[in-house]
Amino acid sequence: MTRQVLDNSTQSEIQALCKEEASPFNVVAALCYDLFMCVQKENPHFNVLMILDSPRTILKYRIKPFKGGEVSFLIVDRKTFEKDVASDWLGGLLVENMLTPYDPIINKDLLWEKEVQAKKRLITEDLDNLVLEYPEISQELLIKPEYFMFEAMARKASLYPPVMYKFLKVFETGSKTENLVRMMNGFDAALKILAKEGCIKQSDGFIKIMARHIDSVRRRKRALLIFKSARNLFLRHSLEVFPKMVLSLLEDYGRYVEYFRDPESLKMIRLPELEETKKHIFISTPLGLVSLSEKISIEDFVKKAFPENRDSKVDLEKLGGALNAVYSLKIHRFGREQKIVVKVFKDWYGWKWFPLKLWAFGTRGFSVLGKSRLEREYANNLYLSKNGCNVPLIIHVSPKERLIFQEFIDGESLSNIIKKLYSSRQIEPDLIEKVKQVGGEIAKVHRLNLALGDCKPENIIVGPDGKIWFLDLEQAEKGGDQAWDLAELLFYSGHYGFLSSADFAQKVTKAFVNGYLEAGGSVENVKKARSPRYIKVFSFFTPPHILLAISSVCGKINVKLETNIK
Structure with missing residues (x-):
């Protein structure tokens, strides 16, 4: 016919x-x-x-x-x-x-x-x-x-x-x-x-x-x-x-x-x-283009990323994360161990999400859908990388499974550095200098009109070569609340100094603020960071004398701050 x-x-x-x-x-x-x-x-x-x-x-x-x-x-x-x-x-x-x-x-x-x-x-x-x-x-x-x-x-x-x-x-x-x-x-x-x-x-x-x-x-x-x-x-x-x-x-x-x-x-x-x-829409990764319809498991990723080593030993270890599942993928090949971080972006709902919502109620909103947070992680990672900031290389993405595979960053978290400072009896110049460098790197991010969103010290790594790395970008936002970044890092870090003196907390804060301002950070952001609406969020676990010490430093930025390292 x-x-x-x-x-x-x-x-x-x-x-x-x-x-x-x-x-x-x-x-x-x-x-x-x-x-x-x-x-x-x-x-x-x-x-x-x-x-x-x-x-x-x-x-x-x-x-x-x-x-x-x-x-x-x-x-x-x-x-x-x-x-x-x-x-x-x-x-x-x-x-x-x-x-x-x-x-x-x-x-x-x-x-x-x-x-x-x-x-x-x-x-x-x-x-x-x-x-x-x-x-x-x-x-x-x-x-x-x-x-x-x-x-x-x-x-x-x-x-x-x-x-x-x-x-x-x-x-x-x-x-x-x-x-x-x-x-x-x-x-x-x-x-x-x-x-x-x-x-x-x-x-x-x-x-x-x-x-x-x-x-x-x-x-x-x-x-x-x-x-x-x-x-x-x-x-x-x-x-x-x-x-x-x-x-x-x-x-x-x-x-x-x-x-x-x-x-x-x-x-x-x-x-x-x-x-x-x-399937006709793609995003770019080092392993090639990935369609938005692609559904790849961790096992499939290993086969795709290391096709010549199908017999390699692979270990998967959970790194933590109350709201996200974060894993360390270890591939043993050629007598060496290669680490890759796998982030699983689950939706936050019910009682898992309630504590975070309650903690920052009226002060900070959070992106809760797994799809949205994966997008932010990918987009902000690319944006910061293109502008000279240190972020882990995204190796592959599985949009359907809500997985991101990225390089493992070796180094020491800022939280460990601050813990060492508060636990020592005297200020250690090399540690206080790292805190100052972190302030400078956050200023660099803020000058790009980006707020990190989740600026807790455990999300910042200081590498063996002194480079500062930002790990968690799923809450980062262009035009976001930069003052919250400073408040979260300073007041949250303050709970590590529960038994420390106010003077000690001031010196740590001065180092960070000096680094931030010297690198072109906004004076207004520092002033806003001491707002009661931010301080109240951290009053549950950071002692009052530490909160007051940090707040007083942020309120004295009209005069030159001296770290006074002795």
């Missing part, structure tokens, strides 16, 4: 029918859609979308006999058609016929212009949704152009299942490649326009969302919905105003029921391209 075609003779006859049906109005444009769904037969059926130059609103559905078969006319005025192109005014009912392959009958140039305009809008909506869904890593996403086509189809199918029949026909083996190429032409043209407008960047076969577009989405006050109830919108207009339009939907539904007559057959039908559209 051969597919139905629109030969020159047939096209001319349909053009004549269009003009006859349009009278007394002129036909602005017309197209024949869904030809790829039909086979050549004695009683052919053609579907035509016809746009009229009418001063009044028109939306109707007509069926006319034709060559022993029939022609179905979907007739609309130009203004209504253009509103559907621009904003899905009819739920995309009209635009949907330009998403899949069609044959222009009248005014090919105008139809192409409107197809590109409609597909540009669909792409823009997808870009907006990606910014909202992946706010922290949207600028790092590498998107294949075909993602936008598959996402548009998946969205239509999820809102109106009968359209799945049409998409199944698009993906039939014999015509799949031709159909996809024809569909992508409009998307490619729209992407070029968006690139010229500065919304995206095209490079090496991928699309990247530009910061300009990301910022514009974030500035919008109105909420953007990831999925629009397009068919509901259409039904609201059509059932109230144009009852005959229901015939169009009934045709879709009839084909759907006929194709899936057996309910069990629905379970057998799969369209992999539409089931997981995120």
Whole structure:
């Protein structure tokens, strides 16, 4: 059986029918859609979308006999058609016929212009949704152009299942490649326009969302919905105003029921391209690109990262973390041990999350969803690394499993250094210098307009070479509360000096604040750090005399602070 075609003779006859049906109005444009769904037969059926130059609103559905078969006319005025192109005014009912392959009958140039305009809008909506869904890593996403086509189809199918029949026909083996190429032409043209407008960047076969577009989405006050109830919108207009339009939907539904007559057959039908559209979106890691749909376990990671050492001994040891599961992955090979840190980003909920929420109630908000925290860890790690700050190298990411694999940083935690200072009977110059260096590195981060969010001393490592490393970035935030970073590090560290004198706590604080200010840290941040709203958070475990000593140092920054090491 051969597919139905629109030969020159047939096209001319349909053009004549269009003009006859349009009278007394002129036909602005017309197209024949869904030809790829039909086979050549004695009683052919053609579907035509016809746009009229009418001063009044028109939306109707007509069926006319034709060559022993029939022609179905979907007739609309130009203004209504253009509103559907621009904003899905009819739920995309009209635009949907330009998403899949069609044959222009009248005014090919105008139809192409409107197809590109409609597909540009669909792409823009997808870009907006990606910014909202992946706010922290949207600028790092590498998107294949075909993602936008598959996402548009998946969205239509999820809102109106009968359209799945049409998409199944698009993906039939014999015509799949031709159909996809024809569909992508409009998307490619729209992407070029968006690139010229500065919304995206095209490079090496991928699309990247530009910061300009990301910022514009974030500035919008109105909420953007990831999925629009397009068919509901259409039904609201059509059932109230144009009852005959229901015939169009009934045709879709009839084909759907006929194709899936057996309910069990629905379970057998799969369209992999539409089931997981995120497989066309990637992020970069040292092991290569990782799709957002990738689901890799720790065992799979070892096989991928060390394919030549399948017999190597692998040990997994939990490092701790009340809210996150953090593991040390040890791979023994070539007589050496290599350590990799694996972070599992679980959702915080219930009683596990309650103590943290209670502790910082009214002072600090926390990102609690595992997906959001993984994004922040990845995005902030890349941002700090690109700007010369020391952070662990992210080796691989498993978005579906919410895993990040990163290098193990050897060294001493700042918490151990401060414990040594408070437990010693006198200030040790080398230790107090490390505290000062940490202050300088935090200032460097703050100058990048980033707040670390979780600035406890155990999240900061001083390496054997003196480099300062920041380990935990899942709560870090651009434009975040930098004063909280200082308050958390200073007042939290104060509980290590429970039995120490206030004078000793002042000297440690002076070292940190001097380092912070000398490296360009904000004086205002230091002043704000002594605010009662921060101090109250730490009053449960840091003694009052230590809190007062630290606060007094932060309040004297208008005069030069001397560490007074003796």
